Amino acid sequence: MKRKIFQNPAQQAFFIEHGYVTLPLLSDSEVSFIQKALETMRPHDGFAPQNRSSDYHCTFLDTNEDYKRKANHLIAEVFNPYLEQILYNFRILSGNFYVKPPGKGRFEIHQNWMHVDDIKHTTLTVWCPLLDVGSHNGTLEIVAGSHKIVPDVATVNVDYYFKNFEEALLEHYLRPVELKAGACIIFDDSLIHYSGQNNSEAPRRAIQIEVIPAEIQPVIYHFDKAHPEKGFEVFEVDFEFFIKGNIHNMKDRPGMLRSRGFVPNINRLLTEVEFAEKLQNGPATRQALYADA
Numbered sequence: 001m002k003r004k005i006f007q008n009p010a011q012q013a014f015f016i017e018h019g020y021v022t023l024p025l026l027s028d029s030e031v032s033f034i035q036k037a038l039e040t041m042r043p044h045d046g047f048a049p050q051n052r053s054s055d056y057h058c059t060f061l062d063t064n065e066d067y068k069r070k071a072n073h074l075i076a077e078v079f080n081p082y083l084e085q086i087l088y089n090f091r092i093l094s095g096n097f098y099v100k101p102p103g104k105g106r107f108e109i110h111q112n113w114m115h116v117d118d119i120k121h122t123t124l125t126v127w128c129p130l131l132d133v134g135s136h137n138g139t140l141e142i143v144a145g146s147h148k149i150v151p152d153v154a155t156v157n158v159d160y161y162f163k164n165f166e167e168a169l170l171e172h173y174l175r176p177v178e179l180k181a182g183a184c185i186i187f188d189d190s191l192i193h194y195s196g197q198n199n200s201e202a203p204r205r206a207i208q209i210e211v212i213p214a215e216i217q218p219v220i221y222h223f224d225k226a227h228p229e230k231g232f233e234v235f236e237v238d239f240e241f242f243i244k245g246n247i248h249n250m251k252d253r254p255g256m257l258r259s260r261g262f263v264p265n266i267n268r269l270l271t272e273v274e275f276a277e278k279l280q281n282g283p284a285t286r287q288a289l290y291a292d293a
Contacts, residue, residue, distance in 0.1 A: 019147035026182030147188035
């Protein structure tokens with residue numbers, strides 16, 4: 001029997017088919033508690049990064065390790081009791097605040113980094129806005145059913161398999177997720193997603209949490225563009241990786257971690273036609289991965 005993900009069978013079935021579940025989560029008082037705590041934190045970028053490739057704040061990308069520990073502690077304190085009720089024996093790997101200043105914050109179309117050594121394993125992202133979100137302020141947009149249809153490795157320094165038809169994804173596939181403050185979307189990390197610019201007058205604040213099966217040793221894949229013939233070097237990840245990592249070193253070989261050696265790079269760019277076929281055949285592809293879950 002494959003591993004269960006959600007405690008609720010209806011949520012499990014919906015997730016397998018669509019790659020995500022939305023549900024109410026935090027109370028108004030909990031959202032207020034987090035907002036007030038966030039106001040006391042002091043990331044080095046001041047929640048409004050300047051003169052760098054990304055114009056949104058992400059906890060992982062910041063260089064203030066004290067702030068990052070406090071942020072992760074706060075997120076775990078609030079969310080752990082809920083996740084224990086919703087998910088089947090998952091644990092938090094890392095947590096981030098994402099803040100988009102007004103007029104900024106477009107995030108590329110992407111998949112989240114792969115943190116398992118086998119695509120049959122499922123890691124999840126919990127995304128929870130701290131205010132009502134929609135297309136006007138850069139909410140999350142997803143391609144429902146795009147999870148686990150391509151067995152590639154998503155990580156830094158490599159192109160996503162959909163690089164050649166990103167405009168088509170924007171025009172025909174991506175759909176915005178509208179959520180109230182404190183509600184959340186829980187989605188498979190291989191689900192294609194994106195978020196646009198915050199066109200409102202207020203910062204768009206959201207929480208992103210990476211959760212993994214409690215029994216799994218998470219990994220990170222490193223690709224050296226100078227030596228592509230080596231494939232991916234696989235490193236065992238610990239909590240400190242997300243504290244020590246930042247915008248300046250995220251592309252470097254993570255030498256502080258234990259290496260498991262190399263695996264071949266089987267990634268390849270797809271055409272839109274190939275993608276559409278794989279999306280249509282997604283249920284059959286996932287059947288072997290999720291059977292009896």
